[in-house]
Amino acid sequence: MSDNLTASRLLADFETMKTIELDARDFYVRASDDPGVDDEARRRFAEIGADESRHVELVDQVLNIIRNCL
Numbered sequence: 001m002s003d004n005l006t007a008s009r010l011l012a013d014f015e016t017m018k019t020i021e022l023d024a025r026d027f028y029v030r031a032s033d034d035p036g037v038d039d040e041a042r043r044r045f046a047e048i049g050a051d052e053s054r055h056v057e058l059v060d061q062v063l064n065i066i067r068n069c070l
Contacts, residue, residue, distance in 0.1 A: 004070065007070050014059055014063050014066065017059050018056060018060065018063070021055040021059055022056055024052045024055075025049050025052035025055075025056060028045045028048045028049035029049040031049075
């Protein structure tokens with residue numbers, strides 16, 4: 001398999017991961033903003049949302065590494 005084909009597949013897979021991480025982040029942010037959720041759960045949801053934001057940043061870093069190798 002050629003390097004460009006491998007890189008293209010990796011890019012596609014990491015773009016999918018990024019979408020999943022963004023969806024998760026958005027879910028937890030919405031949950032943390034929900035007034036119907038108790039305060040402790042809202043804090044936990046906010047923490048998880050922040051973790052998901054960091055995951056998005058990490059996936060972006062990996063995507064940039066792959067793109068720079070092309």
